[in-house]
Amino acid sequence: MIWYKERDMNSLKNKGGAYRFCSFLLLSLVTVSICFSASSFVFADSKVNAENSDDETRINEIKFxxxxxxxxxxxxxxxxxxxxxxxxxxxxxxxxxxxxxxxxxxxxxxxxxxxxxxxxxxxxxxxxxxxxxxxxxxxxxxxxxxxxxxxxxxxxxxxxxxxxxxxxxxxxxxxxxxxxxxxxxxxxxxxxxxxxxxxxxxxxxxxxxxxxxxxxxxxxxxxxxxxxxxxxxxxxxxxxxxxxxxxxxxxxxxxxxxxxxxxxxxxxxxxxxxxxxxxxxxxxxxxxxxxxxxxxxx
Structure with missing residues (x-):
């Protein structure tokens, strides 16, 4: 948001610009959410995430x-x-x-x-x-x-x-x-x-x-x-x-x-x-x- 204000404060005063900005932001958040949910997993037995390399050892220790x-x-x-x-x-x-x-x-x-x-x-x-x-x-x-x-x-x-x-x-x-x-x-x-x-x-x-x-x-x-x-x-x-x-x-x-x-x-x-x-x-x-x-x- 700071980056956007420095680039073009005037556009936020324009209703159309504000609408387009909000739409872009919402779309970006949805896209990030979808990508995240498709690539990360909740490791039920260890309460850790596979993407964190510090937890890799604990993840591999999960057994039946x-x-x-x-x-x-x-x-x-x-x-x-x-x-x-x-x-x-x-x-x-x-x-x-x-x-x-x-x-x-x-x-x-x-x-x-x-x-x-x-x-x-x-x-x-x-x-x-x-x-x-x-x-x-x-x-x-x-x-x-x-x-x-x-x-x-x-x-x-x-x-x-x-x-x-x-x-x-x-x-x-x-x-x-x-x-x-x-x-x-x-x-x-x-x-x-x-x-x-x-x-x-x-x-x-x-x-x-x-x-x-x-x-x-x-x-x-x-x-x-x-x-x-x-x-x-x-x-x-x-x-x-x-x-x-x-x-x-x-x-x-x-x-x-x-x-x-x-x-x-x-x-x-x-x-x-x-x-x-x-x-x-x-x-x-x-x-x-x-x-x-x-x-x-x-």
């Missing part, structure tokens, strides 16, 4: 707290794998730091998807995929898994025991906070699961199923993998995962399956299931039908 872990998930880790060994190590890259530009960009995307991708259909699917019996149910619902393929279903269940352990073990190791721990304004469609964010279990488990089904039925590989990608993305739309969680989950699935198939006894079971695998029907079920079917077969 031990006391928030669900007992059943800790028991899965305690029980351990069935085929592989606890000593098996998978090279899962660490998640991006909380203060990194990658994480900031991911949080911006999650905010945008609240408005652009949350609709009745996506929200219904998010709830179903959060509450279903197991990830095989997602494929059965879309007509992509024939439950009559008993050996396939049994194989997938056997794989999931080991796979689930390594997912949860890596989650515990990295303890990446859920997105809403870093952005207090991010509303989630479902409650945050009782375990850490990275890698994504839904992304990893569905991609594991897609990998197996693609091996048994390569003609429909694209359909299997697309469903897995869609399920993972809906967890991002729900606000409980970052996109990098999903990428890490898919990578882990590839590595775990490769390690399992290197074991002769497992590979024998794998080939037996492949030989008796039945093609999918592609008949889409209701949520209730899919859940009921998987409950019967369980």
């Amino acid at each position: 707290e031990d006391h928030k872990w669900g007992e059943k998930f800790l028991n899965f880790i305690k029980t351990g794998p069935m085929i592989l060994s606890r000593s098996d190590v998978f090279d899962v890259a660490p998640p991006p730091e909380n203060s990194s530009q990658i994480t900031k960009d991911e949080l911006i995307s999650l905010r945008e998807w609240v408005l652009s991708k949350r609709n009745d259909d996506s929200i219904m699917r998010i709830h179903f995929e959060n509450e279903a019996q197991n990830p095989q149910t997602f494929f059965a619902k879309e007509g992509l898994l024939n439950i009559g393929s008993y050996n396939t279903v049994a194989l997938l269940s056997m794989i999931d025991v080991d796979h689930r352990y390594f997912i949860l073990e890596r989650k515990k190791h990295f303890s990446r906070p859920r997105p809403s721990q870093l952005d207090a304004d991010l509303e989630t469609v479902i409650p945050n699961p009782a375990h850490a964010a990275y890698p994504s279990g839904h992304a990893s488990q569905t991609y594991m199923i897609a990998l197996v089904l693609s091996e048994f039925d390569p003609e429909n590989e694209a359909k299997y993998k697309q469903l897995a990608i869609d399920v993972a993305h809906r967890r991002e739309i729900a606000g409980v995962h970052y996109p990098s969680d999903s990428v890490a989950g898919r990578t882990l699935a590839v590595d775990v399956l490769a390690r399992l198939r290197a074991i002769p006894v497992f590979e024998k079971k794998f080939q037996e299931a492949k030989a008796t695998h039945l093609k999918p029907s592609f008949v889409v079920m209701t949520n209730e039908e899919a859940d009921a079917l998987m409950t019967i077969k369980k």
